[in-house]
Amino acid sequence: MHSVETTHERGWATLRNGDLLRAAENAGFEVMITTDQNLQYQQNLAERHIGIVVLNTTNSPRIRTATEAIANAVARCATERFIEISIP
Helix, strand or coil: CCCCCCHHHHCCCCCCHHHHHHHHHHCCCCEEEECCCCHHHHCCHHHCCCEEEEECCCCHHHHHCCHHHHHHHHHHCCCCCEEEECCC
16 A cells, blocks of 8 residues: 655645655655656666656546556566656
8 A cells, every 4th residue: 555645735846856856755755756757867866765657648537547557666666766657
C-alpha cells in the first residue's frame, strides 16, 4: 500500500526541480511521480536518494488506465532510481 500526496497538498506547488526533489527527500518520500520529461536532463539524479517515475502524459484519464504499470514502477524504484513510463 502506498500513500500519495500532490505537491499542492504539501504546499510545494511553487517549488521546481532541485528544490522540489530536495523537499521530497527531506520529508522522507521514497518515490516522486512526475510528468516532467526533462527532469533527467536538468538535474544530477545520481546524487538523489529518491526514486523518480516519469509519466509521458499529464492526461488524467490516460494516467488512470495505467495505475498498475505505475504501481509496478514505484515498486521497482527500490532498485531502479529512474523509470520512464509510456502511457498510450
